Amino acid sequence: MRCLRRNTTLAAWCLPLLFSVAQSEAHSRYILEKVVVVARHGVRSPTDDRQYASLTGQQWPRWNVPAGNLTGHGYAGMAQQGHYWRQQWQRLGLVLPLTNSCPTSSVISLWAAPDQRTQATGDALLDGLFPGCGLTAEHSSANEDPLFDTVKMGIAHPNRERVLAQIHRRIDDNSPLSLHYRAAIGDFRKALCAPSSSSCAFLDAPWQLSITDNGQVKLSGPLSHAASMAESVRLAYSDNRPLSEVAFGNAPDARAVAALMVLHAAKYDLVSDTPEYAKHGGSLLMTQIVNALSDAPGRYAPRLKKSIVIFVGHDTNIAQLQTMLGFDWQLAEYPRNDIPPGGSLEFLRFRDSQTGEAFIQLRFAARSSDQWRALTPLSTKNPMFAAQYGKAGCFNDEGKSLCPLPRFIARAKQEMVSDGATMPLYR
Incomplete structure (x- = not known):
């Protein structure tokens, strides 16, 4: 060798x-x-x-x-x-x-x-x-x-109106996105938020869609932070960190980690794709x-x-x-x-x-x-x-x-x- x-x-x-x-x-x-x-x-x-x-x-x-x-x-x-x-x-x-x-x-x-x-x-x-x-x-x-x-x-110049139209076709404007992801938000809150009434208040904010001047699509509100946190949980598990450091001990195996990735996946389903x-x-x-x-x-x-x-x-x-x-x-x-x-x-x-x-x-x-x-x-x-x-x-x-x-x-x-x-x- x-x-x-x-x-x-x-x-x-x-x-x-x-x-x-x-x-x-x-x-x-x-x-x-x-x-x-x-x-x-x-x-x-x-x-x-x-x-x-x-x-x-x-x-x-x-x-x-x-x-x-x-x-x-x-x-x-x-x-x-x-x-x-x-x-x-x-x-x-x-x-x-x-x-x-x-x-x-x-x-x-x-x-x-x-x-x-x-x-x-x-x-x-x-x-x-x-x-x-x-x-x-x-x-x-x-x-x-x-x-x-x-x-x-x-460098990219996507048609802003076409981007918004394609995203909105996947979003039911008559039903807030938070309702579609209510269960996922609940699982996220239970695993990652401190047990106080004020923790994770960002999850209650409205989901807002915007496009920056250089054409980047942003779905702000709960998704931006939740997607990043969920990925951090997966990274900790994949990096072989102690399970006590993976979602504060609330994700003991790969399936539990995957369950917290729903909001991360939503970022791609609704915007990046x-x-x-x-x-x-x-x-x-x-x-x-x-x-x-x-x-x-x-x-x-x-x-x-x-x-x-x-x-x-x-x-x-x-x-x-x-x-x-x-x-x-x-x-x-x-x-x-x-x-x-x-x-x-x-x-x-x-x-x-x-x-x-x-x-x-x-x-x-x-x-x-x-x-x-x-x-x-x-x-x-x-x-x-x-x-x-x-x-x-x-x-x-x-x-x-x-x-x-x-x-x-x-x-x-x-x-x-x-x-x-x-x-x-x-x-």
């Missing part, structure tokens, strides 16, 4: 040296030749929990890393995930040219959003994929990146995915023509792509279309060895909360939970839903807009 200690306070870990020879499914007609992944970062600390105590009347636990940073547990988990990916991809036929056990220049490109948690996640994935090679994530030198922050940077909003926020990233899958020429071709192309971003980025493609999933104990830490959209390009045609298998894969908590080693016998995309024209082969590449790309391009098309990227 080769042991690797990175120059970081996040983690020190060991992984078995991986074989350079692809262990493919030799009997399969369809051979994996390229992989494009959009991954969410691993387990992090809460991004901003300074108001939690005053809002809930409870003293929330402290974390040993700065706000929003990847934890040591999160780093180790994402290194495991990189190791698992390589095992699975080579089993499906992906050939990875190596020199002294490390990838040649044609093998991999990994670009991360400019946050500590995404950069560190990228480093962890690379350590798992190619241990001992010292690869590190590339990222923008600026605080924001057009690929991941299209809306936030004001809006088609008009998603396509303006996700088209820049989708363009890179399409160009990588088709090996398109252009100024970014040297980066996108690698055998493995990985983008490490946030759940909002994956939600936008998921909405554009009309891809739905339900994994483990998570809410519908939930994107937990490390959750990944995987675009696997296969080649038909008989006809030469190209096909795409699109999966969304994620660990369960218990797999995260225990850092359960991932393998074929103990895989990540996964759902497959299967629209018209796709077919099943040995458990893989395969979609003709031209039809898949045409479907993606139908949803893409030109916002930010002339923006310089990878800087």
Whole structure:
């Protein structure tokens, strides 16, 4: 076994040296030749929990890393995930040219959003994929990146009236949203609020919808705080914190944690999954995915023509792509279309060895909360939970839903807009 200690306070870990020879499914007609992944970062600390105590009347636990940073547990988990990916991809036929056990220049490109948690996640994935090679994530030198922050940077220009109309179609204006989520609010209050009449008063405020000047949709009121707190509970459970620090001892297992995620899921159901909003926020990233899958020429071709192309971003980025493609999933104990830490959209390009045609298998894969908590080693016998995309024209082969590449790309391009098309990227 080769042991690797990175120059970081996040983690020190060991992984078995991986074989350079692809262990493919030799009997399969369809051979994996390229992989494009959009991954969410691993387990992090809460991004901003300074108001939690005053809002809930409870003293929330402290974390040993700065706000929003990847934890040591999160780093180790994402290194495991990189190791698992390589095992699975080579089993499906992906050939990875190596020199002294490390990838040649044609093998991999990994670009991360400019946050500590995404950069560190990228480093962890690379350590798992190619241990001992010292690869590190590339990222923008600026605080924001057009690929991941299209809306936030004001690059996207969604039609405000269309966004509001699409959201209101999912909201019954004659019935306050608080009534739809009454049970979830009650569970949230019972688990996270101090037993006083004044604690969690924010839950009684009206739910209000607004759009900022740069096009960001906000559903303010109870949802903004409750969604953040619920995610913090899940992060504490996934990070293997003592159960006394997970919802103050009121969420003893993964199902109890999932029950508190209803209000977090509502944020995506009601706002982030809006088609008009998603396509303006996700088209820049989708363009890179399409160009990588088709090996398109252009100024970014040297980066996108690698055998493995990985983008490490946030759940909002994956939600936008998921909405554009009309891809739905339900994994483990998570809410519908939930994107937990490390959750990944995987675009696997296969080649038909008989006809030469190209096909795409699109999966969304994620660990369960218990797999995260225990850092359960991932393998074929103990895989990540996964759902497959299967629209018209796709077919099943040995458990893989395969979609003709031209039809898949045409479907993606139908949803893409030109916002930010002339923006310089990878800087």
